[in-house]
Amino acid sequence: MQAIARGRSPCRLALLIATLAGAMTPAMAGAADAERGRRLAERYHCGTCHVIPDVPAARGRIAASLAGFGRRSYIAGRLPNEPQLLERWLMDPAALVPGTAMPAMGVSAADARDLAAYLRSLQ
Secondary structure, eight states: OOOHHHHOOOHHHHHHHHHHHHOOOOHTOOOOOHHHHHHHHHTTTTTGGGEEEOHHHHHHHHOOOTTGGGOOSSEETTTOOOOHHHHHHHHHHHHHHOSSSOOOOOOOOHHHHHHHHHHHHHO
16 A cells, blocks of 8 residues: 555556566466467467468368468357357367367467467458
8 A cells, every 4th residue: 555655556566566577478468469379379280180371380181271260250160250269169179069070189278368369360
């Protein structure tokens, strides 16, 4: 409360603490990072099954190409292409579509948020 009394708001104080603790990444701040998502597509080997724009090794032909994914109405042809649903799909596809060929790759919530941002950016 002393900080408020000296003219510092709680928000400014929190920003100062975050700055002193080190730079916050978008994932730490809760914002999606599409560029990080593109790199994660490589790390999770999504290109083993999918063709993915801007991911050099992504030449898979087992599953649908992800080119233009952001314009699609559906995820896997079944689920509305909405950010939160896409994140859930990336973390545990079989929970949403039992029997799907899409494997669970151990994607964390933060990684799913960034992967979803990248996929939705593909126009």
